[in-house]
Amino acid sequence: MIFLHVSELSIDRLLAGELPAGDVAAMRDHAAACDRCGLLLADALAAKREVLPRLPLPRSRAPYIAAIGALAAAGVLVASWPHPQPTVRTKGTPVLGFYVSHEGRVRLGHAHEALDRGDAIELYTTSEAPKWVAVVGADHTVYLPPTVVPASREHLLPMSIVLDGSDTLTAMFCDERFELAAPPSDCTLDHVTVVMP
Amino acid sequence: MTPRELDKLYREHGHCVLRRARRLLKNDQDARDVVQDVFLAIFREPERFEAKSSVATYLYAAATHACLNRLRDGKTRTRLVAIEASVPRHMNARGETRALAAEILAGLSDEEAALAVYLFCDELTHDEVAGLLGCSRRHVGDLATRLRRRIMERVA
Known part of the structure; x- marks a missing residue:
């Protein structure tokens, strides 16, 4: 798979484990060589490490x-x-x-x-x-x-x-x-x- | 979907929604509100979520719609600033160009605005957009042609 650039959506799918192994490897290779996509991926990985606040979950009775x-x-x-x-x-x-x-x-x-x-x-x-x-x-x-x-x-x-x-x-x-x-x-x-x- | 299942989904994928919302809204608090909107909407209407094969794709589309709704419901000035700021830096658009883009976007329907964001801000492929809209790539092509025509009419 050839990437022009990595989209945010494809990064989301990567992090969700929804991309085939071949696409994952191609994306990582591209991100390693492209400043723009490397930054996008690094930003996504940093966001993933953020601790999310508690979701105000409704509880049933x-x-x-x-x-x-x-x-x-x-x-x-x-x-x-x-x-x-x-x-x-x-x-x-x-x-x-x-x-x-x-x-x-x-x-x-x-x-x-x-x-x-x-x-x-x-x-x-x-x-x-x-x-x-x-x-x-x-x-x-x-x-x-x-x-x-x-x-x-x-x-x-x-x-x-x-x-x-x-x-x-x-x-x-x-x-x-x-x-x-x-x-x-x-x-x-x-x-x-x-x-x- | 049980609260426990929703919490698991939120813990595993909430960061993607937060990142997406931050990019579109340029406001951390608004972005965090959008995250809650998106996940509580899943709790209220789980069938809309459970019918989707890709969690990431569903959440990406849901986050986009929630952000556009928030921009639409907010003050015009806020909306203009936010959409203007979401134009990719590499486009290097001048201020008036960005303002025009913002005005055009504000005049589109929800569906058209989402499509415009996917195509022109996110630069997604027609394949990716088809996955988000749940339609064929060919249909996305038709929609894109129609959208461009509408935009050209507004510009003219």
Whole structure:
């Protein structure tokens, strides 16, 4: 195969292992002798070594539903939590917030945020002190089992969620580790509601 | 496609999309946004991806379209600067020539703009373009002829 110049597409195919061995050898020979193509190839190899940031991957409910099984029907257990009331936030109490990822663009979420199908939400907590937090959905799906979060104006939880309908996510914040079924009485609740028409 | 499979695809091929987007957009943050757009689109519509035999070819085309969409949706000034900057250096085009090229590109349909980028910026062969468009080389020749005619009309 004779190359006039190496195209970016052919480099992509080379790196993806999609080129026949003969084409690979011809391309490497050409790149070794051509400054322009040598630079393109070197640039591609350097880019390949870059560490990519985490992709905000949507997670389906399935793993969490499986987790519920492991927690012995946590849906029943967390039913003992107080039903979320319209939020009246006291200064200093921990807060659950969220971002919405819509087609790769991220915006801050607000109360009763309208989502499109396929949108992912990423939760964060705001707290003046380290807390244990758990997050459940209105149908008692456990999105986050009890986990420690640091004191932070905005601590992103290590998860993103793609919902299949409207939901209210409730976070329980406690000073100490707790069981979903029996949270201490001095824990505080916060919740966010998203709407999917 | 499961999130795990998508993550694997992203880890193995995301750098190609990032490199492509950087070249077309000349803006690192926009390029990173395009990478997310491309891979999340695969998650939403996996059937469009899974029907393709070449991962690299699919991602190259998807990245090109995502970049052109971003340029189209952005402010005209941003678009002009970005497209102007994407003209290969070896063409050594003068400023007004580049501006004219940018204006012409902005006036084309999405498909025509992608074809123009493949042919005139990337200098791909008709074979390569055929692989990207999923059509025959002959059809690419026809499209290229039509595109050149349209461009000449705009220049005139």
